[in-house]
Amino acid sequence: MTDSPERARLLGLTTDLILREGVVDMSLSAIARGIGSNNRMVLYYFGSKQDLLDEASRAAFDRFPRLRDMFTRLAADGPLEDRLLEVWEDLSAPENHAFLRLFFQQFGTVMRDQDGWSAFTDRIAHEWIDATAEVLRREGFDALGARTAAMQLVGLWRGLQFLTLTGVDPEELRAANRATVQAVLTRR
Known part of the structure; x- marks a missing residue:
């Protein structure tokens, strides 16, 4: 999935979420709820929970x-x-x-x-x-x-x-x- 404003927004919200709450036992549904989205959109933009969390942790590092x-x-x-x-x-x-x-x-x-x-x-x-x-x-x-x-x-x-x-x-x-x-x- 190419970069888009919505993807960037969801990534930023996920980064905020994991810095605040961590990743232990964080389900895809919990992430989607925590960022005001749904599983389908998260998977559309990031492919998998692991890919999203990996990308969000790299974004967190950059902060x-x-x-x-x-x-x-x-x-x-x-x-x-x-x-x-x-x-x-x-x-x-x-x-x-x-x-x-x-x-x-x-x-x-x-x-x-x-x-x-x-x-x-x-x-x-x-x-x-x-x-x-x-x-x-x-x-x-x-x-x-x-x-x-x-x-x-x-x-x-x-x-x-x-x-x-x-x-x-x-x-x-x-x-x-x-x-x-x-x-x-x-x-x-």
Whole structure:
């Protein structure tokens, strides 16, 4: 379905809905009711509940400037260590917690029922790792070393995001990030 004003409107309303209420046990009917539409129109514009929720979660991500732009800042000039540390500051910023909660809810939903979620799982398995590995390659890591280090960093950041939402002291999380970043950089 091509973009249309109605599709954009429904996407925006769905994005608002999932940021407000989450995605856990969100049925197609509940989404349609929540956005003032019906199942038929939602399916017409988005194809499936999974496609709608995946697209809405990407739209939600774009509403959080520190998240949306963090890999642009990582790829900018300046000391690599400082840029890697700043990624964590971007991820853990309190204004991003609504998106982090949504991400982990969606991840839990996908792990419970993986059918139809391949776009989401492909994106979370590759997007951040690829972006981080590219920066590391430009900064002197060989291809394999960059990929391995990127997986370690993204795995760390995902785990620290989870701990952020559970209330672990931000200074402890910052220290864990710094120690891992420094260890990774010694392998360059």
